[in-house]
Amino acid sequence: MISASDLTPAELAALLHFHADAGVEWLLEEEAVDRFAEFEAAKASRRATRPSATAEAAGATPEASPAARQPRAAAPPPAANRTAPAIPDGEAVEQARFAAESARSLGELKTALEAFNGCNLxxxxxxxxxxSxxxxxxxxxxxxxxxxxxxREGTAFAGRAGLLLDRMLGAIALRRDEILLxxxxxWRPPGSRAPSAPEMEICRPFIERQIALAEPKLLLLLGNFTARFFFxxxxxxxxxRGQWRDVGIAGRMIPAIASLHPQELLTAPVNKRLAWNDLLAFRVxxxxVSD
Incomplete structure (x- = not known):
């Protein structure tokens, strides 16, 4: 087995990135440790050091000492084991809303989003x-x-799904650099899990503000999650998919159509014909609107 000490810094970084992309959140020790045995040994050690035998030898029984009958307060956890309190979901949503609404341009909104620390994702x-x-x-x-x-790339629709989206857009005479993606x-959830309801509500002010500041004429919503989020x-x-609906953002009603995400098309290519019909409807x- 290769030890971490045998790897160069670049190789170790690549290995850690691989595990992070795979959804690994905890690292285990190289040698197996019997935590149950450790726990039992700790209990036995505490029993052996209790002062009850010494107190009884001195004639001080629990009944003779009023202080002994008083419950002792639990000791605070060591400083190393304490964690910073999480921001309550409701407060985090309010902070996100304030940060988003304070932005007067997409550039300011990007800065606000990058500085925001109220979402655990x-x-x-x-x-x-x-x-972009x-x-x-x-x-x-x-x-x-x-x-x-x-x-990994720091941009939406990267990788194979992004390449397929580029071809889909090109089929209706659009380019990635001509539109907003x-x-x-x-933020990517750990292991690409589905975001929780509180996480969605914390992120909502930022995506809605992006739309409000960009003032798009049309929205193309890709994937099941995105369609449910707005519809x-x-x-x-x-x-x-394939149905035009209005999405209300900042007092404006924006026409939107949902279609399949490129990743879904990579998994089930037979659905490409459905996506093609949606793209044609979007182009028309x-x-x-442009006329």
Whole structure:
């Protein structure tokens, strides 16, 4: 077995990044440790050092001493074991809303998002994903949450899914640098798990402010999570895709259509025809809006 001491710093960093991308959050020791045996030994040691035998030898029984009948307060945990209190979800949402609404441009919003520490997802993510591209065309494409590739590259729709999205956009005469690309959630959840309801609400002010500041004419929502986030309900993407619905952001109603995420198309290529129909509908609507 290769020991960590045998690896160069670059090799060790690559190995740690590999484990992080795979969702590993805890490291184990190289040698097995019997924690149950340690616990039993600690209990036996505490019993052996109790002062009861000494007190009885001196004639002081528990009944003879009023102080002995008083319950002792639990000792505070060692400083090394204490952790900083987490920000309550409600307070974190208010902080996110204040930070987002204070931004007057996409640049200011990006700075505010990168400085925000009220979401626990940020502690395990490598990158903060913010909108990239050009808002002038009025097109905004939104995905669910960063993938491992997104987190590693620091941009939305990286890796194989991003390459497929580039080809999908090219098929309707759009380029990545001509539109805005972003995700609902700014930080990759550990192991790419689904974000919790509180995490979604903490991230909501930032994505809604991105949309408000970009002022897109149309939204293309990719994936089941993204469609449910903006449309509500519990339908699957197959029940929501291909239908134009209005999304209310900052007093504006923005037409939006949902389609399958490129990663879903890589998993099930047979669904590419459905995505193609959605893209054609998006192109037609964009041409009508631009006229």
């Amino acid at each position: 940020k502690t395990s993510a490598r990158s903060t994903i913010f909108a 591209g050009d808002p002038k065309t009025g097109v905004m494409v939104i995905g669910p949450m960063p993938s491992a590739d997104d987190d 972003t995700n609902v959630i700014a 509500g309900g519990n339908e699957t993407i197959h029940g929501m 609507r964009l041409d009508n």
